[in-house]
Amino acid sequence: APPAVKRSLLQSLCGLLHRPSSPSIPGPPCRFLIGNMTELMQDHLPIHLTDLAKRYGNIYRLKCGNTTMVVLSSGDVIREALVKKWSDFAGRSVSYTADIVSGGGRTISLGDYTEEWKAHRRLVHSALQRCCKQSLHDVIERQALQLRKVLINYQGGAVDLSEDFTVAASNVITTLVFGKEYDKSCSELQQLHSCLNEIVALWGSAWISALDTFPLLRKFPNPVFSRLLREVTRRDEIIRKHLNQYKVQSQDNKSTDVITGSLLEGVSKHRKDHDVVLTDVHVHMATVDLLIGGTETTAAWLNWTVAFLLHRPEIQTKVYEELCTVLEGRYPKYSDRHRLPVLCSLVHEVLRLRPVAPLAVPHKAVRDSSIAGYFIPKNTIIIPNLFGAHHDPAVWPDPYSFKPVQERFLEGGGGSPRALVPFGGGARLCLGETVAKMELFLFTAYLLRDFCFCLPDVEAALPDLRGVASVVLKVKAFTVVARPRIRPLS
Numbered sequence: 010a011p012p013a014v015k016r017s018l019l020q021s022l023c024g025l026l027h028r029p030s031s032p033s034i035p036g037p038p039c040r041f042l043i044g045n046m047t048e049l050m051q052d053h054l055p056i057h058l059t060d061l062a063k064r065y066g067n068i069y070r071l072k073c074g075n076t077t078m079v080v081l082s083s084g085d086v087i088r089e090a091l092v093k094k095w096s097d098f099a100g101r102s103v104s105y106t107a108d109i110v111s112g113g114g115r116t117i118s119l120g121d122y123t124e125e126w127k128a129h130r131r132l133v134h135s136a137l138q139r140c141c142k143q144s145l146h147d148v149i150e151r152q153a154l155q156l157r158k159v160l161i162n163y164q165g166g167a168v169d170l171s172e173d174f175t176v177a178a179s180n181v182i183t184t185l186v187f188g189k190e191y192d193k194s195c196s197e198l199q200q201l202h203s204c205l206n207e208i209v210a211l212w213g214s215a216w217i218s219a220l221d222t223f224p225l226l227r228k229f230p231n232p233v234f235s236r237l238l239r240e241v242t243r244r245d246e247i248i249r250k251h252l253n254q255y256k257v258q259s260q261d262n263k264s265t266d267v268i269t270g271s272l273l274e275g276v277s278k279h280r281k282d283h284d285v286v287l288t289d290v291h292v293h294m295a296t297v298d299l300l301i302g303g304t305e306t307t308a309a310w311l312n313w314t315v316a317f318l319l320h321r322p323e324i325q326t327k328v329y330e331e332l333c334t335v336l337e338g339r340y341p342k343y344s345d346r347h348r349l350p351v352l353c354s355l356v357h358e359v360l361r362l363r364p365v366a367p368l369a370v371p372h373k374a375v376r377d378s379s380i381a382g383y384f385i386p387k388n389t390i391i392i393p394n395l396f397g398a399h400h401d402p403a404v405w406p407d408p409y410s411f412k413p414v415q416e417r418f419l420e421g422g423g424g425s426p427r428a429l430v431p432f433g434g435g436a437r438l439c440l441g442e443t444v445a446k447m448e449l450f451l452f453t454a455y456l457l458r459d460f461c462f463c464l465p466d467v468e469a470a471l472p473d474l475r476g477v478a479s480v481v482l483k484v485k486a487f488t489v490v491a492r493p494r495i496r497p498l499s
């Protein structure tokens with residue numbers, strides 16, 4: 010027999026031998042018909058799944074309808090699945106509602122692991138890398154200075170900064186993608202953001218996921234689903250308009266320092282050279298991916314940082330003193346990060362405690378495989394519980410405490426940023442990791458260099474640090490005063 014046939018026979022035999030000897034994965038008892046559905050409907054799912062890990066271990070299973078999910082709650086098991094066995098677990102589950110929000114599975118984030126997806130991700134990755142190399146630092150610096158202006162204009166008033174953070178993060182992405190930025194008064198930006206936010210929130214709701222689990226429900230009227238459809242149509246109209254504007258403006262001269270230009274050029278080149286056909290629809294959906302992936306995540310992280318700093322104001326002073334000593338008055342560059350350990354530990358500690366995509370995006374086993382010695386059949390859904398991994402007491406002593414300085418990451422603190430997994434890993438590693446890391450560092454450095462964040466008055470309540478968990482983990486709205494530092498450094 011040819012070697013390939015021999016190999017596959019051998020693999021099947023190994024599979025058969027492996028299966029019975031493999032222990033079954035622990036998990037909560039399944040209820041008749043609904044399985045473990047109630048476990049998935051908890052108000053703060055990352056905390057609930059982490060609590061279940063205390064009872065069932067760092068790998069356990071949940072059942073919902075015909076679907077088996079395996080929840081991974083430690084860095085070791087997450088890395089085994091996502092990095093070491095990346096090609097076994099690189100899939101995404103295809104579902105009725107995911108198809109609707111992803112233009113038939115054509116986004117990178119929700120597309121399954123196919124040749125088309127691989128070509129699409131490669132194309133967007135190289136466009137993003139090229140554009141980042143040329144302009145990312147300048148783009149973030151400009152937005153950080155813009156944000157500074159907005160905060161100064163508040164003149165010490167108590168404000169909720171979440172919208173300003175969203176505008177700053179969004180402007181970084183829209184500048185990279187279209188070469189355009191907006192201000193808060195631009196109604197189109199507001200429309201685009203409100204609809205992207207709505208889509209993420211609606212898609213995460215139980216009313217929508219029930220349609221995937223129980224197809225019969227699709228026959229009944231569902232106002233939440235109708236709203237989702239409306240928002241998807243609105244999103245596509247706005248993005249289509251911008252892509253068309255870009256095409257008209259740039260005509261034959263597509264600038265590759267703007268991602269859209271790079272993508273359009275890449276798509277037409279790709280068409281000639283490869284079997285897989287990538288089209289303008291892929292450019293459109295990549296734009297959706299970058300806007301959704303790159304806005305609320307970064308904005309939520311900035312909000313968390315301010316919230317934690319209000320609880321521990323002395324940390325702001327430590328970061329400020331470090332900035333003053335090391336930079337002697339100038340604004341920081343990303344290359345300064347190795348000389349700013351206190352600032353870096355703050356960034357890491359907030360990422361650890363509040364990984365803003367706490368359950369990543371569920372993966373799917375594309376073939377039979379194993380994790381931690383347990384057999385995992387093809388099509389099993391894998392939930393990387395990043396929040397759980399970041400609160401694992403075996404790795405992080407006193408895991409629920411905010412310890413950004415000395416105690417955690419600095420010399421002798423025992424924690425290593427390498428043990429963090431806020432961006433997932435392997436084939437599905439966050440596509441915007443480079444953008445995000447530079448943003449978190451520069452935005453925080455600029456903000457803490459020029460402002461001290463305080464509560465509006467002594468009576469004001471500190472922000473609630475539990476958060477609201479959907480696809481993105483956000484802090485509940487709070488107000489803060491951004492007080493300019495008395496002697497600005499330049």
Ligand code: HEM
Pocket residue numbers: 091117118119130182298299300302303304306307310364365366368369370371393431432433434436437438439440441442444445
């Ligand atoms: C996916 C985290 C910012 C674009 C992800 C995933 C995580 C994540 C955990 C899922 C990985 C997986 O499925 O295993 C974060 C965090 C951010 C951030 C913590 C900021 C603090 C960004 C930015 C962009 C972006 C700025 C765009 C410029 C994406 C895309 C995916 C993704 C497109 C889908 C990747 C795929 O499925 O192949 N991100 N992200 N993210 N992220 Fe981010």
